[in-house]
Amino acid sequence: MPLSTVDRSVLEPVIRRLSALRPLSTEARASLEYAMLEGLQRVGSGEDLISEGDPVDSVRVVLSGWLCRYKTLEDGRRQIVNFIFPGESCDAHAFLLPVMDHSIATVTPVIYSEIKRARFESLLAGERSLAEAFWCETLVNIAIQREWAINLGRRVAVERVAHLFCETFERLRAVGMVDGNSCVMPVTQMDLADATGLSIVHLNRTLQELRAAGLIILRERMLTIPDLDALKNAALYSPSYLQLYRRAEATR
Amino acid sequence: MPLSTVDRSVLEPVIRRLSALRPLSTEARASLEYAMLEGLQRVGSGEDLISEGDPVDSVRVVLSGWLCRYKTLEDGRRQIVNFIFPGESCDAHAFLLPVMDHSIATVTPVIYSEIKRARFESLLAGERSLAEAFWCETLVNIAIQREWAINLGRRVAVERVAHLFCETFERLRAVGMVDGNSCVMPVTQMDLADATGLSIVHLNRTLQELRAAGLIILRERMLTIPDLDALKNAALYSPSYLQLYRRAEATR
DNA sequence: CGTAGGGTTGATTCTTGTCAAACTCTGTGG
DNA sequence: CCACAGAGTTTGACAAGAATCAACCCTACG
Structure with a gap:
């Protein structure tokens, strides 16, 4: 684990972002930080983290680097439908649906934390503010997605x-x-x-x-x-x- | 209440749609139906149900008719970002965010059921399958929104x-x-x-x-x-x- | 030194928007 | 019954926006 001794400050964007959505108790923050530190991962740029059609069984939270969500048409036309920045998560709750409807790729090298579904669910069950913060993140994602629609359409x-x-x-x-x-x-x-x-x-x-x-x-x-x-x-x-x-x- | 004696079959699209997302227990179905029958409303076509910037304090579930979500630019350009069909809800959980980022208008006369936030939350708290079904609906909405992005962009x-x-x-x-x-x-x-x-x-x-x-x-x-x-x-x-x-x- | 990925340019074509007008249909009031 | 208004649809002519094609440049890198 090359990342096991990493400075805890890498988690700051995540805490900052979630706190902006819902005030987090000290315990909520601590248990989230603990869970995140366990699953640290690195990946290079230009890699697919997950592809359309894949089932999902964990949540990834981005600590540094950029990713993008994209969809493609049969003939190769590609649309990036959103970027994912540090502090944001890839598909919290995506495991509620059977498979991914889109792909996620890194656009730079990325450090993220992977939290398994069961772990994530028990985390949220124990801390209501965390659960609400993650759901708010999802709601903001829809709002962004709607703004992209008017951006592309009008x-x-x-x-x-x-x-x-x-x-x-x-x-x-x-x-x-x-x-x-x-x-x-x-x-x-x-x-x-x-x-x-x-x-x-x-x-x-x-x-x-x-x-x-x-x-x-x-x-x-x-x-x-x-x-x-x-x-x-x-x-x-x-x-x-x-x-x-x-x-x-x-x-x- | 012109609608108080309405046939319960008007609720069918809602049950059908939510059941498609998560199997609902008989009790879940019954308590949802009960809540919906209490808040029946009618509205004509071409009306704004809720506008960008408004706070939200209830959930509306569409029983018949079409609505659309739309956003506008200062100069009047308008983009419909999604339609809302019978069985679907307007912004379950939208009350988690301070205000609406978009507007919702009827495109036909609509019959819907309005459930106040507190009522809705206690309903979901009591029936896990209902909570999951409504969250899945929201997740599918994001997926649709992403598809609209590639539709408009590519x-x-x-x-x-x-x-x-x-x-x-x-x-x-x-x-x-x-x-x-x-x-x-x-x-x-x-x-x-x-x-x-x-x-x-x-x-x-x-x-x-x-x-x-x-x-x-x-x-x-x-x-x-x-x-x-x-x-x-x-x-x-x-x-x-x-x-x-x-x-x-x-x-x- | 050669190559590949990214960026830039010019010429051209195609897609889409704009403007203006006419047409259809429906409902309304004289 | 007819005239009229208004919303929605259709058409033509033209302009503007964006895509495509084909080079070419630059730089990092092996």
């Missing part, structure tokens, strides 16, 4: 990409992973194209448009947003669907 | 509309509301356009294309699908995300 390319950047920045900020007005953006343009429903060529041109307008600086896998309000404006961004993250800031 | 117009028809038909079939290869389609072309992310003019032409190909017959608010497999083929439809409905058929 925003034009520039708005779409701008919106993705706004959302990503705010979600990362909620778990303390932004630095001033910059954050990492460790994805290829192909990934961005698949997340925004654009072709890679058109995505590239859209990025240039955003750069030319001074709305973003994107190089070497770092995103800087000189004026977040201006970018939100260009994106027609309204963050109510991430309300919980804002509550997190309020209580911090 | 399918072209004809595939998109065909996919919507396939999904609608199968979801209605799961609650016993199709007749042979026909079902109601009580929506305007504007609604279909908003659901598929197309302009109304282009949607109209896409419908004509589907009609010309013999894939659908759509008139007087009735949809007939002469050859469902052919339509699925045109839609690149893969129903795994609705797996639970299929399980429903298997156990019927």
Whole structure:
């Protein structure tokens, strides 16, 4: 176990995120931390953690790195339907359904903690606040998924990409992973194209448009947003669907 | 209470749908039916049941009629992010979040049952199978939402509309509301356009294309699908995300 | 030095949106 | 009974947005 001696601070994003959704008692936090430390795992980038059609029997909680949920069509067209950031979980409760309806892949190297279904269920049974926090996470996921629907269905390319950047920045900020007005953006343009429903060529041109307008600086896998309000404006961004993250800031 | 003497058979779609997700004990079924009969409501078509930003304090279960969830942008662009069919609930558990991130409107006259939060929670606390069934419904909703993301992001117009028809038909079939290869389609072309992310003019032409190909017959608010497999083929439809409905058929 | 992955560019085609008008159907009031 | 209004659907002409194809560049890396 190369990770057995890891610093407990790697768990911070998870605690931070769940606390933003529901206040956690000291005991709840302790028992979750204990469970997480037991199941630490590492995986490289570009790997499928789980594929469409697979049954699920555990919960994975992301400690560092990015993942994406995606679906594909027979002919290879791919849509990233969401990203998964540190502090978030892959499919808490997914084991309630027989099999996965989508796949999850790493986009960077990832450290996560795997908690077996039985362990997870007894954890939640013992701590109501934990159970509610994980369910809230799932509810926020639906809200994000709905926002992606209007993003893909009704925003034009520039708005779409701008919106993705706004959302990503705010979600990362909620778990303390932004630095001033910059954050990492460790994805290829192909990934961005698949997340925004654009072709890679058109995505590239859209990025240039955003750069030319001074709305973003994107190089070497770092995103800087000189004026977040201006970018939100260009994106027609309204963050109510991430309300919980804002509550997190309020209580911090 | 014009509905107080209503036939209990109006509750059938709900029982049918929840049973498909989790086997319900006789007692679970009885207590749910009792709670539903208490809160029956009627509402006309084209009404907002609840709007983005509103707090939620009850669960509504649809007995008859169609609703849609939608979001809008400042400039009026609208995206229907999902339909809600008989047997389904509006936001079980939505009260766990502070406010709604989207709106829900009726697209036809609707009969539903409203269950107050406290009542609903005690119902679920008393019947584990009910709690699991409602949570499964929420999980299936996320799966549907993800499928809508790839629909909007990666399918072209004809595939998109065909996919919507396939999904609608199968979801209605799961609650016993199709007749042979026909079902109601009580929506305007504007609604279909908003659901598929197309302009109304282009949607109209896409419908004509589907009609010309013999894939659908759509008139007087009735949809007939002469050859469902052919339509699925045109839609690149893969129903795994609705797996639970299929399980429903298997156990019927 | 060669290669592969990622990024960028130009030219072109195709898909979809926009605008404007007409048509159908239904219900309503004169 | 007819005129009219309004919502919904359909059509044509045109414009804009996005995809596709084919190169080419750059850099990291073996």
